Amino acid sequence: MxxxxxxxxxxxxxxxxxxxxxxxxxxxxxxxxxxxxxxxxxxxxxxxxxxxxxxxxxxxxxxxxxxxxxxxxxxxxxxxxxxxxxxxxxxxxxxxxxxxxxxxxxxxxxxxxxxxxxxxxxxxxxxxxxxxxxxxxxxxxxxxxxxxxxxxxxxxxxxxxxxxxxxxxxxxxxxxxxxxxxxxxxKRFSSLHGSRRSGLTARKSPLIPFESLGADGPRVFTFKELAAATKNFSRTELLGRGGFGSVYKGVLRDKSMVAVKSIAKDSRQGEIEFLAEVSIIGKIRHRNLVRLRGWCAEKEKLLVVYDYMPNGSLDKWIMPAEEGETNPVLAWNARYNILSGLSGALAYLHEEWQQCILHRDVKPSNILLDDKFNAYLGDFGMARLIDHNKVAYSTVVAGTMGYLAPELPHTRKATPKTDVFSFGVLALEVTCGRRAFDPNRPHAEVYLLDWVWTMHQNNQLRKCVDPRLGEDVDVMQSRLVLHIALLACHPDPASRPSMRFVRQVLYGDLSLPTIPPSRPVISYSWSSTIQPTQECISIEVQHPENTDESVRKPDNSPAA
Missing domain, CATH: 2.60.40.420 (Cupredoxins -  blue copper proteins)
Incomplete structure (x- = not known):
């Protein structure tokens, strides 16, 4: 200090x-x-x-x-x-x-x-x-x-x-x-330890009770270590930028690769995210959650260190390429495994940890892929913990348009069922290879969820599957995913399944219940009496980008 x-x-x-x-x-x-x-x-x-x-x-x-x-x-x-x-x-x-x-x-x-x-x-x-x-x-x-x-x-x-x-x-x-x-x-010419930022950034010592994280938990890095790992935060190592800072690729002294997120100097919300990530997510362990390696808080810097994900974020692999570009096509079995893993991660956060954690921003850009295309839900910067069977209200609706549950603007109650809705939209994107909202498509297809419901009503659901997959798709699995996605996007939160149920269906342990033949209609009001059963936490993510030759590519695309 x-x-x-x-x-x-x-x-x-x-x-x-x-x-x-x-x-x-x-x-x-x-x-x-x-x-x-x-x-x-x-x-x-x-x-x-x-x-x-x-x-x-x-x-x-x-x-x-x-x-x-x-x-x-x-x-x-x-x-x-x-x-x-x-x-x-x-x-x-x-x-x-x-x-x-x-x-x-x-x-x-x-x-x-x-x-x-x-x-x-x-x-x-x-x-x-x-x-x-x-x-x-x-x-x-x-x-x-x-x-x-x-x-x-x-x-x-x-x-x-x-x-x-x-x-x-x-x-x-x-x-x-x-x-x-x-x-x-x-002080302009003195040591950077005299912080002009929030008191959080002037510390060299940890901000959290690290003894509670266990021997295998995240550790404290020195600024010198991370500067060396990222070549002094060189532009050549920059993986991406986000609302609260930048992410750099780094190589530690043990030769392991990491992603280092640097919180923007003028971001007070970023400082809150830093505390949340280090003190809360450092204690969570699941095979489909990005692992927090450690942190650094010195020299006016707030840095968070994660495992490096060489294949970047999911959206780069499932969305059609922009004009003049060519994107690789992710094989169907990889897509299905990604959705299965994410359902397990969300079920863990909602029901299987000691407190309930709500993500509130489930979308492809917040899902990272390792070299074998295993999926990891990442960055718990806005995380807050709520006891199970408790409800919390918010004056600000958090999330991304296209993935927000329809009741949120009216009830301002974020619950596990709002995460379920976002997962349903994500599952549609993964299966259809389309964005949740695409203004460049015909009017009836601008909103992916609306279009899929229409195709379901016309018994044409099979035509919703990403045409780039060709014959490389399991018809029964794709039908199962589309059905569970529509059920997850039910406008009535009480009719949506839990993420535990979704996981069991995708793993083949339960059969899928019947979904309505047409899209249900429900009205909301500011005095809505919807009573959710749980309430929990929030997230935003920075992600690296990369490609891999093991992924199937279109015939007209060059090899990576």
Whole structure:
């Protein structure tokens, strides 16, 4: 972590405290509260009690428009706001709404009701009780009286005191601004360990209780190791870019190949994803889930290391080529094995781990293929854990258009059945060799799901199979996949099978139930009473790209 001198030292902390103290007594329209009073945002003095900061909050009055100041050493006790009181009580870091981490965080209380703040470093909330909950009154901050140290409003002496305080505030602000400018200029030429990013990135030490991951779990890499593995993150090793960073191919000292994801420097959501991937997915083991090899958090860098997948993502193998390009054609038996493996991975996440994990973005680009075309579901960056038989609501609908279950925009309840719907669309894409949404096709075929339902109603389902496969297709298997895909995409979530059931059907352990002769119709409303049985986690993925000669190619395509 950065030394205090790199962060401005005691003089900068004193300047800030003086500034906010002057503002608190001089500006009557809002109050500024230094969390914990004279004490920094640090471990409570009595670590056996979780109420120390709450007691401080109970002795203060907060109104809309007031500000909280979390004063701490950057990178040591960074602040996060949680969604609910239950998340606060359980220290559920997967329910983070916003993270902060500048070393001195000023948070404006912009709504009435409860606000829940915790230290975002795992273990500091649950075991060290570094957290505080604050109730904000709905009344306007303008009704707050000016501190008694200034006096009651209205008197001439009070007015003089206020004017003097305001002038003092301006002077202090100018001095503080000059000090900040000087420190930033100096740090520009100093060690990168003095983080200007969130406190998460300034650490050299792990952010998670790695002892809980087991001896064969992911490990901590040094930045030097990963820089050497990726040829100093050379463009020649770049595999792809995503919303939260870039992915590079790397070779470790033991000659094993890895994919190294570098979180974008200005991506706060990427930092949340980093914590989720390392602390949650590091403990999950399944043969069809991408294995997390380790991580690095130093030199202002957040890096996550995975097994390298030489055949890239599934979409490169099943989608038709763009004009002027030639894509290899994935054989039918490989497609069927991919769907079978993915059904097992999702069944494991939904029902067979100690908590329920919901992917929320099942699609071909999020599925990676090894050299033998085994499928791996990857990148749990937005993961959150929910206990089985619990439901969680979201103000933002997560996922990709074309794969979203139809009830999601109305109920805002993500459940295992929403993953089942996405898997059904994926299965159609794999079998038909078409995109879920393709505006270049005839009007009746733009939406793949609509088109397949129409073909089913006309008893022409066989014609939906990817024509590039020719005779290289098992007719019974392709019919089975199309039927289970339509059942998985049933508009009523209660009528969709579980992923455990889908896995058993694809493995041949169960027979497929009858599907409706025509597409069912169901209406949704904002007051829908649909009651899902479980709720869980989220994902986005970066993926490498490659080809392999073992895959069947069209007659007019050159060998890889």
């Amino acid at each position: 950065a030394p205090e001198s790199q962060l401005g030292g005691p003089s900068r902390s004193f300047t800030l405290l003086l500034l906010v103290s002057v503002i608190a007594v001089s500006y009557g329209e809002a109050s500024t509260h230094i969390v914990g009073g004279d004490r920094k945002w640090d471990f409570p003095p009595n670590s056996s009690s979780s109420s120390w900061y709450d007691d401080w909050a109970n002795n203060n009055t907060f109104r809309v428009g007031d500000q909280l100041v979390f004063n701490y050493t950057s990178g040591l006790h960074n602040v996060a706001e949680l969604a609910t009181g239950n998340d606060y009580d359980m220290c559920n870091l997967s329910a983070i709404i916003t993270t902060f981490g500048s070393g001195v965080d000023v948070v404006t209380l912009d709504r009435p009701g409860w606000h829940y703040y915790v230290c975002a470093v795992l273990g500091h909330c649950a075991t060290r009780y570094l957290k505080v909950k604050i109730y904000v009154n709905a009344s306007d901050a303008g009704s707050a009286s000016i501190s008694s140290s200034v006096g009651a409003p209205g008197g001439g002496s009070n007015l003089s005191a206020i004017v003097g305080a305001i002038i003092g505030t301006v002077v202090v602000m100018l001095v503080a601004a000059g000090a900040v400018w000087y420190n930033r200029r100096r």
